[in-house]
Amino acid sequence: MNQNFLNATIILVLLITSCGTRKVPTSVDQPTDMLDKKWQLIELNGKPVAEKINGKTPSLEFFSKDTSYSAVTGCNGIGGKFVFKPNGKIEFSAGMSTMMFCEDMSVEHGLKDVFEKADNFTINGDFLSLNKAKMAPLAKFKLIETQNASLDGTWELDYMSGTRIAFDGLYPNKKPTITFDTSNNKVSGNSSCNNYSGNMTLDGNVIKFGPLASTKMACPGNGESSFFQTLDKVNTYSVQENTLTFIMGDIAIMRFQKKS
Structure with a gap:
C-alpha cells in the first residue's frame, strides 16, 4: 500500500474520531440552592453589617420564575434582572428602586455598587458571597430560615410613583389600604374614599387584580x-418584612406598610 495513502487514511480516521467525541455545549445550570430564598446581608466590602439599618434588615432574594432579584438596603427596595453564566459567573442589570431618603444610606450605596461590579458568586452552606474576579468578596449573605412572607392581612399605601401631585397632596386625610385573602383569591380595601373588593390571581410573585367593584x-x-x-399596572410583587412593593416590569410603582 502506498505510504502516502496510508498516512492520509490514518489522519482522516483521527479527525473523524475527534469530531465524534467533541462535547456539545450545554445550558448553564441553575444553582437552585440560591434561588427563591431570602439572604441577609452580613458583610459589605469586608465590614460587618448590623442586623437592622434604619429599622430594616438588609437582604437579597433571587426569583427563579422571572430571573429577577430584589434587595432591601435598609432604606429603599432595589432590584432588576440577573443572568447566570458558566463557571459560577453572574451578571446583574439594574431595575426598580423606590426613592426614599433615610438617615443611613451607606448600605444602600454600597449594595448598588456591588450589583454593578460583581461578576461571580460562591455558596458555602448557608452563606452566599458576591465577588469580582478572584478578589475578596464584595458582599456576604447568610440564609434566613423563615417561611415565605405572606400577603394576607391589611396594608396601607405610603408611596406611589407616576403622579404629578405629591403623595401627601393626593391623600391629605386618608391613605388607601388593601387587604388580601389569599386562600380565596380575594382582595378588598379602601381607595381613600370608596370601599372596593374583587378578585386577584397569584402565580409565584406574579399578581393580577380584577375585576374590582367599589362603592x-x-x-x-x-x-x-x-x-x-x-x-391596574401592577404585575409582580415583593414582600420584605412589613413592606409590600408592587412592581410594573422592573419599576417599583407602589409601596405599602403592614397594618394588621
Whole structure:
C-alpha cells in the first residue's frame, strides 16, 4: 500500500474520531440552592453589617420564575434582572428602586455598587458571597430560615410613583389600604374614599387584580383614580418584612406598610 495513502487514511480516521467525541455545549445550570430564598446581608466590602439599618434588615432574594432579584438596603427596595453564566459567573442589570431618603444610606450605596461590579458568586452552606474576579468578596449573605412572607392581612399605601401631585397632596386625610385573602383569591380595601373588593390571581410573585367593584361616593381630587389606575399596572410583587412593593416590569410603582 502506498505510504502516502496510508498516512492520509490514518489522519482522516483521527479527525473523524475527534469530531465524534467533541462535547456539545450545554445550558448553564441553575444553582437552585440560591434561588427563591431570602439572604441577609452580613458583610459589605469586608465590614460587618448590623442586623437592622434604619429599622430594616438588609437582604437579597433571587426569583427563579422571572430571573429577577430584589434587595432591601435598609432604606429603599432595589432590584432588576440577573443572568447566570458558566463557571459560577453572574451578571446583574439594574431595575426598580423606590426613592426614599433615610438617615443611613451607606448600605444602600454600597449594595448598588456591588450589583454593578460583581461578576461571580460562591455558596458555602448557608452563606452566599458576591465577588469580582478572584478578589475578596464584595458582599456576604447568610440564609434566613423563615417561611415565605405572606400577603394576607391589611396594608396601607405610603408611596406611589407616576403622579404629578405629591403623595401627601393626593391623600391629605386618608391613605388607601388593601387587604388580601389569599386562600380565596380575594382582595378588598379602601381607595381613600370608596370601599372596593374583587378578585386577584397569584402565580409565584406574579399578581393580577380584577375585576374590582367599589362603592359610588363622590370623591374630591385625583387620589382615588390615581390609585386604581396604578393598581391596574401592577404585575409582580415583593414582600420584605412589613413592606409590600408592587412592581410594573422592573419599576417599583407602589409601596405599602403592614397594618394588621
